[in-house]
Amino acid sequence: MMAQTQDTPKIAVSGLHKRFGGNQVLAGIDLEIGRGKSVVIIGGSGSGKSVTLKCILGLIKPDSGSIRIDGRESTGLSGTEREQVLARVGMLFQAAALFDSMSVWENVAFGLMQRQRMPAELAREKALAAMAKVGLEAGLADLNPAELSGGMQKRVGLARAIAPEPEILFFDEPTTGLDPIMSGIINELIIERVRELGATALTITHDMKSARRIADTIAMIYQGRIIWCGPADSIDECGEPHVEQFIRAKSEGPIALDVLRA
Amino acid sequence: MMSRWNFLAAIGRIFISFLNSTGHLILFTATALRHVVLPPFFLRITFQQMLRIGYFSLPVVGLTAIFTGAVLALQIYIGGSRFNAEGFVGQVVVISMVRELGPVLAALMLAGRVSSAIAAEIGTMRVTEQIDALTTLATNPFKYLVAPRLIAATLTLPLLVLVADIIGVMGGFLAATQRLGLNAGIYMKTTLDVLQLEDVTSGLTKAAVFGFLIALMGCYHGYNSKGGAQGVGAATTDAVVSASILILLFNYVLTDFFFS
Ligand SMILES: Nc1ncnc2c1ncn2[C@@H]1O[C@H](COP(=O)(O)OP(=O)(O)OP(=O)(O)O)[C@@H](O)[C@H]1O
Numbered sequence: 001m002m003a004q005t006q007d008t009p010k011i012a013v014s015g016l017h018k019r020f021g022g023n024q025v026l027a028g029i030d031l032e033i034g035r036g037k038s039v040v041i042i043g044g045s046g047s048g049k050s051v052t053l054k055c056i057l058g059l060i061k062p063d064s065g066s067i068r069i070d071g072r073e074s075t076g077l078s079g080t081e082r083e084q085v086l087a088r089v090g091m092l093f094q095a096a097a098l099f100d101s102m103s104v105w106e107n108v109a110f111g112l113m114q115r116q117r118m119p120a121e122l123a124r125e126k127a128l129a130a131m132a133k134v135g136l137e138a139g140l141a142d143l144n145p146a147e148l149s150g151g152m153q154k155r156v157g158l159a160r161a162i163a164p165e166p167e168i169l170f171f172d173e174p175t176t177g178l179d180p181i182m183s184g185i186i187n188e189l190i191i192e193r194v195r196e197l198g199a200t201a202l203t204i205t206h207d208m209k210s211a212r213r214i215a216d217t218i219a220m221i222y223q224g225r226i227i228w229c230g231p232a233d234s235i236d237e238c239g240e241p242h243v244e245q246f247i248r249a250k251s252e253g254p255i256a257l258d259v260l261r262a
Numbered sequence: 263m264m265s266r267w268n269f270l271a272a273i274g275r276i277f278i279s280f281l282n283s284t285g286h287l288i289l290f291t292a293t294a295l296r297h298v299v300l301p302p303f304f305l306r307i308t309f310q311q312m313l314r315i316g317y318f319s320l321p322v323v324g325l326t327a328i329f330t331g332a333v334l335a336l337q338i339y340i341g342g343s344r345f346n347a348e349g350f351v352g353q354v355v356v357i358s359m360v361r362e363l364g365p366v367l368a369a370l371m372l373a374g375r376v377s378s379a380i381a382a383e384i385g386t387m388r389v390t391e392q393i394d395a396l397t398t399l400a401t402n403p404f405k406y407l408v409a410p411r412l413i414a415a416t417l418t419l420p421l422l423v424l425v426a427d428i429i430g431v432m433g434g435f436l437a438a439t440q441r442l443g444l445n446a447g448i449y450m451k452t453t454l455d456v457l458q459l460e461d462v463t464s465g466l467t468k469a470a471v472f473g474f475l476i477a478l479m480g481c482y483h484g485y486n487s488k489g490g491a492q493g494v495g496a497a498t499t500d501a502v503v504s505a506s507i508l509i510l511l512f513n514y515v516l517t518d519f520f521f522s
């Protein structure tokens with residue numbers, strides 16, 4: 001096993017390729033995330049952000065490339081080894097992916113009860129605490145996820161991801177569908193997780209305000225590659241036309257031209 | 263000339279895709295079986311599934327059995343009377359019910375009721391990424407979803423079939439005594455005298471195999487469903503059709519096996 005020094009990145013992705021049929025989605029993603037850092041990936045719809053995340057989680061098998069977590073190669077892991085990696089990870093899915101056969105609190109407590117074998121009463125308490133952190137009242141605990149609004153489901157998904165206090169957090173569009181105040185709260189929550197608990201976070205978002213707030217580093221994905229990656233506060237002076245167009249939300253620029261040509 | 267090659271290529275493609283999906287299914291079954299026998303076991307979920315599969319299927323299976331038993335009695339009487347064999351109604355009803363119709367009809371009813379429900383549930387979980395979410399919460403979907411359903415169906419179907427057998431024989435008894443005017447005491451006695459242990463065990467073995475197939479097809483098609491609502495719909499249909507066909511196929515294989 002590789003020695004884990006202070007500067008081994010928590011997650012190191014290199015040369016990641018993935019194709020679905022004739023659709024080459026990832027064409028060599030390279031990305032490093034330092035321990036305790038918060039990285040945000042931005043990029044247009046359908047550019048492969050979610051696929052990248054799922055490859056790192058092992059939900060999608062990449063065609064080639066390497067993914068190292070704590071310096072350890074994790075592509076090709078399966079069974080118990082994969083579970084050991086996942087036991088340190090929390091994930092918020094883009095569409096929340098709540099278990100509809102369970103109540104809200106059972107969703108949030110799932111990781112605690114299944115993975116950490118916590119007794120139900122204690123797990124419920126912890127679940128309520130996690131729900132409170134994302135602004136969900138205890139009165140919602142016994143509802144079915146289908147009875148909640150989209151934004152509330154998102155927050156339940158968030159509570160489920162953070163409840164087991166994982167070392168690594170993945171958020172797929174955590175603030176989409178939330179009102180501005182709640183978005184702010186979620187941003188602060190992510191910052192708190194990362195800064196105070198030393199977690200490492202990888203977030204996907206279209207929301208530039210949120211990206212600037214939570215990111216140490218921002219990476220932009222375009223045509224299956226990371227075309228720009230740098231400190232969040234330098235993004236305005238990056239000088240990369242695709243990034244400039246994206247963060248200024250301009251309809252004219254290199255990205256629009258590509259869409260028209262296609 | 264060209265069209266003949268196209269034709270052969272098409273057959274080849276179908277054959278390859280058949281081998282491909284058979285291999286896929288075998289791999290799925292092997293993985294599922296590994297999780298059935300290796301701990302940890304999700305006992306509470308398995309019990310819930312037994313309740314859903316077994317207890318809530320009782321009305322359907324009971325109704326099927328009682329009418330089948332009754333119809334059998336009438337038909338056998340009609341057929342038997344052509345060569346003065348009316349006296350054998352009880353014997354023939356019990357043997358056909360216990361060895362054949364109890365397991366097969368109960369299994370076909372459950373293919374419609376249970377296989378489809380499992381495929382729809384697991385398929386929906388697949389397309390809404392709930393299965394991915396399970397995985398990221400370090401819970402193996404085979405262990406958590408597939409194994410409990412396989413165990414539950416395999417254990418429950420024999421019990422259901424036992425009930426179906428009894429109700430079926432009662433149906434035959436009612437038709438024979440009420441409609442045909444046969445003597446109740448004699449009917450019951452001949453029924454019980456002719457029945458052998460092997461009749462019951464072979465029927466219940468079939469039931470266990472059918473139960474396994476029903477849950478397996480539901481899980482397999484649900485787990486591999488793609489797309490949205492349409493994909494789940496297709497998975498549901500595929501589960502029912504393939505479970506029914508496999509039940510009939512294995513019914514022959516097992517009957518042949520017990521025959522020798
Ligand atoms: N399971 C899959 N099978 C086939 N194609 C897929 C699959 N998952 C994703 N894709 C394709 O990969 C591409 C990238 O999808 P992805 O979900 O990563 O986009 P995204 O960057 O997350 O977009 P958005 O911001 O809209 O969520 C899309 O063209 C999509 O059609």
Ligand SMILES: [Mg+2]
Binds near residue numbers: 049172
């Ligand atoms: Mg996405």
